[in-house]
Amino acid sequence: MVTPVTAAEWSAASPLEAELVALVGRIWGHFTARAAELNLSLAEAKAIQHLEPGQAMPMRALAARLHSNPSNVTVVVARLEARNLLERQVSDDRRVKGVRLTSAGQALKQKFEARLIADHPAVRGLSQEDQQVMLAILRRLS
Numbered sequence: 001m002v003t004p005v006t007a008a009e010w011s012a013a014s015p016l017e018a019e020l021v022a023l024v025g026r027i028w029g030h031f032t033a034r035a036a037e038l039n040l041s042l043a044e045a046k047a048i049q050h051l052e053p054g055q056a057m058p059m060r061a062l063a064a065r066l067h068s069n070p071s072n073v074t075v076v077v078a079r080l081e082a083r084n085l086l087e088r089q090v091s092d093d094r095r096v097k098g099v100r101l102t103s104a105g106q107a108l109k110q111k112f113e114a115r116l117i118a119d120h121p122a123v124r125g126l127s128q129e130d131q132q133v134m135l136a137i138l139r140r141l142s
Contacts, residue, residue, distance in 0.1 A: 026121035034115040038108060043068070043076045045112065048085065053106045056089045056098030080105070 035045035043066065050065045051057055059077065063070040077099050080086045085105035089098045101109060123131050 023122060030119075030121050031116065034112060037115060038112055040112070041076075041079075043072070044080055047073070047076050047080065048101070048105065048109050048112060051086065051099065051101050051105070051109070053101055053109070056091075056100040058091070058098050062099060 031045070032042060035042055038045075040048070046066055047062060050062060059073060060070055062077075063073040066073060066076075068076075077086065077088065081088065081099075083104075084102055085108055086099050086101050089100060091098055123134070126134065
């Protein structure tokens with residue numbers, strides 16, 4: 001059985017990990033708040049983020065990117081479709097259904113991305129030089 005680690009033990013054991021966990025929490029809160037501003041659920045916001053303007057994506061591919069069951073993605077797509085933010089397309093293989101952003105969906109995606117960048121907790125207060133250093137570190141990690 002694994003013994004839970006208290007926040008104090010975690011912080012004392014590793015300040016870097018504690019700061020990273022806190023940053024991830026702030027980023028998630030920021031994402032949640034920006035999605036709510038546009039009346040998007042988290043799943044809807046994530047789906048819109050993964051769709052590229054002018055390109056249809058198969059539903060299964062979208063489900064994989066969202067780390068979700070395809071049946072759950074169908075519900076998300078239906079809600080976005082009802083808001084005229086995306087449309088379904090049937091490919092040459094009628095078994096494969098794709099989704100693509102409508103012009104309203106593209107506009108909402110741009111607005112959402114602009115709001116995400118504004119005052120982002122990962123870079124708030126960092127100089128351009130610090131941001132470049134952070135970017136280099138993140139690229140090394142991926």
